Amino acid sequence: MDEDYKDWGIEDVPVYQLKLFVAGTSSLSVRAISNLKLILSKYLDGRYELDIIDVYQQPEMALQDDVAAVPMLLKKFPSPTRRLIGDMSDTAKVLRGLGI
Amino acid sequence: MSSTQSLPDNGNTLLNTLPKTPSGISGLDQITMGGLPTGRPTLICGSTGCGKTLFSLEFLIRGAQEYGEAGVFMAFEEKPQELAMNVASLGFDLNKLQEEKKIKVDYVHIDRSEIEETGEYDLEGLFIRLGYAIDTIGAKRVVLDTIENLFAGLTDLGILRAELRRLFGWLKEKGVTAIITGEQGEKTLTRQGLEEYVSDCVILLDHRIINQISTRRLRIIKYRGTLHGTNEYPFLIDEEGISVLPVTSLQLDKPVSSESIPTGIPALNEMLSAGGFFRGSSVLVSGTAGTGKTSMSASFINQACKDGLRCLYFAFEESPLQIMRNMHSIGMDLQSHIDAGLLKFYASRPTLYGLEMHLVAIHKAIKKFQPQVVVLDPITNLITIGSVSEVKAMLVRLIDFLQEQQITVMFTALTLNNIVNEQTDEGVSSLVDAWILIKDIEMNGERNKGLYVMKSRGMKHSNQIREFVISENGLDLMDVYLGPEGILTGSAREAHRLEEQTGKVLHTHTLDRIDRELQRKRKVLESKIDSLRTEFESTEDELNKIYTEEEIRKDVLSQTREKMTSYRSNSSSSASE
Numbered sequence: 288m289d290e291d292y293k294d295w296g297i298e299d300v301p302v303y304q305l306k307l308f309v310a311g312t313s314s315l316s317v318r319a320i321s322n323l324k325l326i327l328s329k330y331l332d333g334r335y336e337l338d339i340i341d342v343y344q345q346p347e348m349a350l351q352d353d354v355a356a357v358p359m360l361l362k363k364f365p366s367p368t369r370r371l372i373g374d375m376s377d378t379a380k381v382l383r384g385l386g387i
Numbered sequence: 388m389s390s391t392q393s394l395p396d397n398g399n400t401l402l403n404t405l406p407k408t409p410s411g412i413s414g415l416d417q418i419t420m421g422g423l424p425t426g427r428p429t430l431i432c433g434s435t436g437c438g439k440t441l442f443s444l445e446f447l448i449r450g451a452q453e454y455g456e457a458g459v460f461m462a463f464e465e466k467p468q469e470l471a472m473n474v475a476s477l478g479f480d481l482n483k484l485q486e487e488k489k490i491k492v493d494y495v496h497i498d499r500s501e502i503e504e505t506g507e508y509d510l511e512g513l514f515i516r517l518g519y520a521i522d523t524i525g526a527k528r529v530v531l532d533t534i535e536n537l538f539a540g541l542t543d544l545g546i547l548r549a550e551l552r553r554l555f556g557w558l559k560e561k562g563v564t565a566i567i568t569g570e571q572g573e574k575t576l577t578r579q580g581l582e583e584y585v586s587d588c589v590i591l592l593d594h595r596i597i598n599q600i601s602t603r604r605l606r607i608i609k610y611r612g613t614l615h616g617t618n619e620y621p622f623l624i625d626e627e628g629i630s631v632l633p634v635t636s637l638q639l640d641k642p643v644s645s646e647s648i649p650t651g652i653p654a655l656n657e658m659l660s661a662g663g664f665f666r667g668s669s670v671l672v673s674g675t676a677g678t679g680k681t682s683m684s685a686s687f688i689n690q691a692c693k694d695g696l697r698c699l700y701f702a703f704e705e706s707p708l709q710i711m712r713n714m715h716s717i718g719m720d721l722q723s724h725i726d727a728g729l730l731k732f733y734a735s736r737p738t739l740y741g742l743e744m745h746l747v748a749i750h751k752a753i754k755k756f757q758p759q760v761v762v763l764d765p766i767t768n769l770i771t772i773g774s775v776s777e778v779k780a781m782l783v784r785l786i787d788f789l790q791e792q793q794i795t796v797m798f799t800a801l802t803l804n805n806i807v808n809e810q811t812d813e814g815v816s817s818l819v820d821a822w823i824l825i826k827d828i829e830m831n832g833e834r835n836k837g838l839y840v841m842k843s844r845g846m847k848h849s850n851q852i853r854e855f856v857i858s859e860n861g862l863d864l865m866d867v868y869l870g871p872e873g874i875l876t877g878s879a880r881e882a883h884r885l886e887e888q889t890g891k892v893l894h895t896h897t898l899d900r901i902d903r904e905l906q907r908k909r910k911v912l913e914s915k916i917d918s919l920r921t922e923f924e925s926t927e928d929e930l931n932k933i934y935t936e937e938e939i940r941k942d943v944l945s946q947t948r949e950k951m952t953s954y955r956s957n958s959s960s961s962a963s964e
Contacts, residue, residue: 308512310509310511310512310515313511315507315508315509318506318507319506322506342511342512342515342516343515346515346516346518346519347519349512349515349516349519350493350516350519350520353494353495353496354512354516355495355497355510355512355513355516355537356508356509356510356512356513356541357508357509357510357511357512358508359508359512360505367501368501369501369502369503370501370502370503371502371503371504371505372502372503372504372505372508372541373504373505373506373507373508374505374506374507374508375505375506376505376506376507377504377505377506380503380504380505380506381503381505383503384503384505
């Protein structure tokens, strides 16, 4: 049963679409990127598309996606939309946020 | 620092005082003596529904429309469409301003259910968005409404507080004039203690309900580095936005005029040596119910309109149509003045809003219409929504304002039928320049009206009580008839007049009779004189006759004697021979 569920999930969810908003190369940004990459490679290997957006460079993107706190990981697909803020150091919360 | 308003060169102020940005909100700039502090954040706090959002939005819109300063509105509560709709009711087209790049609305939505806090974070995103918005339109004004909503979405208070402190510092650095709104807390000005961070200028809005009537008030709690009004100022939100009413300057240095405005009743003009009320003076007409106070004020404006003056009539009791109909019955066509654009009615129920609001509304109406004559009918109705002292305070301010504008004002006041009250008509009698009192005089089973001038500053006035008569031809004052019990009015006066007329007829009749008698007497006497004279003449004749006879006799005697003598001598000579 558990196997089936996982298979089903894998089959039906092609790729996670993720956007990570960071502000420049602050220590927070760096930490968030490395933490996130670790988690993703461990739990969603090959099943995600990650855009890393520097809001300094693309402020209009911050507007578009309603970014306030950074670093923020936006998961639009699969729904529901979730916003994960922080440096991604709390792995359990990141996984819960991603729905894994 | 982008100082938007350079300091006025007073010459006497060599020191650099705080630059201010005019808010454009009517009245606020007077209280703050110029506006909000330029380049610094201002905190506006208050409870729900007190008008914070509108206040800050008007600050931006006025800035864009009147001062050419673009503004950014960062909304944490309402969506841009909602905001646009809200201000559309005040006649502001927010969407158009956004298209013209004069205002930018940025909606920050933080939904707790979507958010997972996974570690340390900051609000750099917000800073960037704000910075981006400011830079794209070159904004000078910024509003953050209501930033405390962040506290509902994010849980890490430590981070939030640090970031807010940083935000306000950053805003100052940017040199934008900012308004931050905050919900009032239990014991603090804002729930999250924003006043800690924003310490340059704090304005508290309040929405109070007294006697079931709500009044909005505004108070500047703190304004660093400048003088400011410290009172609670009422403010009004209506179709033209916010207007704050500065509680008057209590200086008594108003201009005065010695020109006069006729009262509309010729006989009353005669009672006043100036031929009317002074321009810019305040007149109180008081009397008991049904004494014709409204008619009197209508007659006043009727005359003023005929003289081409602009009049504004504040009716607190009757509707304009009602007044016009009633005045038509006594020969006044007010409609024609309305058509000519000289007269305007402003009717509202006293209970519609609080006293202060009435004052604000009156101010606004006067500023808009620019009248030369104003009537408030009746001020006593305002008592229903405030205490006597409050009404008095309000009227002091109103009179003050009207005097400044050189507007002649007529108040009507209802007096209760007792002597104590007569002297204390809402305590305004000492404030007004002229006071006309209309009294009921009950006598001979009738009720008549007596009018007198209680006072009229700066002119001689009649001390007499006249009868005030309202007829289909208008208002008039009747001459005084003094009877044994004082003045006579109504039918008693009429009776007295008739009586006098009869008396006159009788009198002339008597005179005629005496005349005729005299005539007759004279005739009798004259005839008597005639007969006497005849008698005299005959006596005289008699006398003359006797005298003549005597003469004749004398003559004859002497002749005879001569004859005798001559005869005797002749006879003697013959004898001697």
